[in-house]
Amino acid sequence: MTDAFPASERRSRRSGGGAEARRAARSGGQQTQLTYVKRNIPLYEVLSEEGLELIERNCETVLAEIGIDFRDDAEALDMWRKTGADVKGNRVRFPKGLVRSLIKTAPSEFTQHARNPERSVRIGGKNTVFAPVYGPPFVRNNDEGRRYATIEDFRNFVKLAYLAPSIHHSGGTVCEPVDVPVHKRHLDMVYSHIRYSDKPFMGSVTAPERAEDSVNMAKVVFGDDFVDKNCVMVNLINANSPLVFDSTMVGALKVYARNNQATVISPFILSGAMSAVTAVGTLTQILAEASVGMAFAQLCRPGAPVIFGTFASSISMQSGAPTFGTPEPAHVLFGAAQLARRLNVPFRSGGALCASKLPDAQAAHESANTLWPTLLGGVNFVLHAAGWLEGGLVSSYEKFIIDADQLSMFQRFAEGVDYSENGQALSAIREVGPGSHFLGCAHTQANFETAFWRSIVADNNSFEQWRDDGGRDAAARANAIWKRQLKDYEAPPLDQGIDEALQDYVIRRKSVLPDSIT
């Protein structure tokens, strides 16, 4: 580990987004970090006003008549009882209007601070933040195939996310480092995000005490008071669909909300198994689960930032296997985004989801079929935006590169259209006239460097050039890219005192945590 931070690196990573960043990226071949996406394009919405009202009405019916279980958490049940909810056993039923009214204290958008202030992200509104894949126990690359993930892989994906200009967030469990004991690995994960990246990150949610560790480590970096007043972590709280919150998730939720840290309340749904097989039925359930979770966060601390989350895909009705990139979950994504906007809260969904085992055409089509709805639907926080393979079981090195390349395409698309005099280009049309070409005209020359988005993965050469270069497919080219990136990686600077304090914390905690459950 080195704290060295060459001036060249510092310069290149400091410049802003948009045309300036693109110019820098073009001129040097080095890609310049972009700020989060500020969408300058319209939203796409599939649900009608009447359809939205129908779903909201049905959601109130579900909440009042069926209710939601808060399992094995007497405190949570007591908190609900005090709001006027009807609590019987673990089951909570909600008087009509209660849940929506509780959510009113949640911020409509908020800033998640990074330790490098230039990397802080704004979550909500017209903004979109891309974060890496979350959760896979396996990794795959072209050289080794598929194997269990290690802490070394974890660090590698943090580094690759740090280096990707259109990945704005370091994410959370970019893969499960199964070579570290389960009770201790959250410490290494949080430390790695802080040490090897300066982008914002996520905390552990697998147990309330691991959430406490995450908050404590964040306090080392940002200071106690700053953490209490600002969001420095976004944390993934899954509902146990259908209509259940379990004590692990509620426990972590309470820790984060009470510390004023953001929670993404995410129904995790494969329609046909965890929800009904229809879009409207699934959306009704998603709205019920997400809004109850967000309302509960407001009970823990009014004003605590929350994100309406939705992970929704389907199963094959023939085999029961999860499927991705199909049209029905795209309807659900667009619809859930609309429902979140009507609650005036940020929205999380989407990503580069796929069922494919390889970074092939299946993987790409399935990913694109979620990423397009992600961008056009106005998703604010995008987990799994890069690296997801095989239904989320695998973090793929090659797919990470391919996905990140596509994210930069989407970021450019989101800039929208330039109506300025330069954008109108009448001078170019006049200069060139009928039957000539625009290659050398003054307008083309003036816009040469920033005119078009450039892929780092695509091969646009002639067939003969491509063949003579080895005739490689996209995955093979991506393999060369991630290896070069990891080889050239330099860590962002980190105050030595903070680093030592973090390492002390990790060592201290590891010494009291068991290596295995006995």
Added chain:
Amino acid sequence: MTDAFPASERRSRRSGGGAEARRAARSGGQQTQLTYVKRNIPLYEVLSEEGLELIERNCETVLAEIGIDFRDDAEALDMWRKTGADVKGNRVRFPKGLVRSLIKTAPSEFTQHARNPERSVRIGGKNTVFAPVYGPPFVRNNDEGRRYATIEDFRNFVKLAYLAPSIHHSGGTVCEPVDVPVHKRHLDMVYSHIRYSDKPFMGSVTAPERAEDSVNMAKVVFGDDFVDKNCVMVNLINANSPLVFDSTMVGALKVYARNNQATVISPFILSGAMSAVTAVGTLTQILAEASVGMAFAQLCRPGAPVIFGTFASSISMQSGAPTFGTPEPAHVLFGAAQLARRLNVPFRSGGALCASKLPDAQAAHESANTLWPTLLGGVNFVLHAAGWLEGGLVSSYEKFIIDADQLSMFQRFAEGVDYSENGQALSAIREVGPGSHFLGCAHTQANFETAFWRSIVADNNSFEQWRDDGGRDAAARANAIWKRQLKDYEAPPLDQGIDEALQDYVIRRKSVLPDSIT
């Protein structure tokens, strides 16, 4: 060749679209032909009202001050002169408002008749018609790699398009049969579309006399009077961008328009070469070229069906190579669709465009990045919807299968959301309740067969199943699919008298056409 048409085949191809067709497809494993896409989803539009007005204003400036060349066609220049245009040499300049006013006689939508009336398509309005790739001199498949295309390949792609449920149109030059002399191949191509498919098709445009041959062959099938009163062919007329129409294209245009057949007036643009490097500049030029071509078709025969066409991508500013799947052409596609709607004419654009040499992740991402705008932008006629590889130089057997699979995904997406009581699924949520699953509930059982779209290419199995099945990628699976489809192909019935008359026409014409230019 056989005219045999088993009853089983006839039955399966007769059923309608939507849920019924899906049920049929699910139950048998055989896929059922779908009617053209009738979009039940909103449009996505990137340009503002002010932006559209700006482009229309700038277009009038271009038409009045710069003008458009009609090269080497005295008749066309004379026709323009008589409308009040300013003609100097080949250059035609248009008084403001003239071109838009001429287009008013064009139909806003029209039916292209197929020889099987169930396969007729409605072009315009809320409808989208998918047609195969057009023009490649090469083919590629996993077994042989890349080689020149033959008439056998041509027939194969016609057969594959006939068999694909979400390809609604047989297209035109699905590949260039280079083993047939250039002066004669149009006859074999038109004959193949009629003989091996019953879907609508395109005529030849490479010379006016080949357009005449196409019309004559259509008259053999449909009758002289029917052809004069109805559209039975859609024909691709490319502008020679920037701002030129050449005599070949104008010659073919005149033949088709005077015979009341549809012309797609398509600027063929790679921004940076054939247009300015900006979206608004490119759209201004596209509007100028497309609207002048459509107006000229109305001069040939008022009321002749026309389609506002746009083929637009970009070049790499570093190498000059064409690029596909980049964000700037997506802006252009969405914008051109809006401009076409304001002219109240059908719109052609999009397709599964890519620069990749293989049906890999690059090919899929690039294709998806055009197909999503194609569907959401409201394109009415989609050439190149399947099979396009390597910048249009190659018709790929495997990519044809992969693309067609995606088209059926988009067709399902376009059906939109079901708000019925069954769609709301409250009964399912009640039946299942918190913490259970929906797999066996009554609602899931009732919707089992039609609930979710099914890919025929994707592998959703577990890693272990997939590995034990050979660990194949999407292209390898597609290879097996097209081989099986061609093996099982059975030709649709064709009246023997018509077939003989067509064959007579082809033989007669071939006997008088030269084998090569001497």
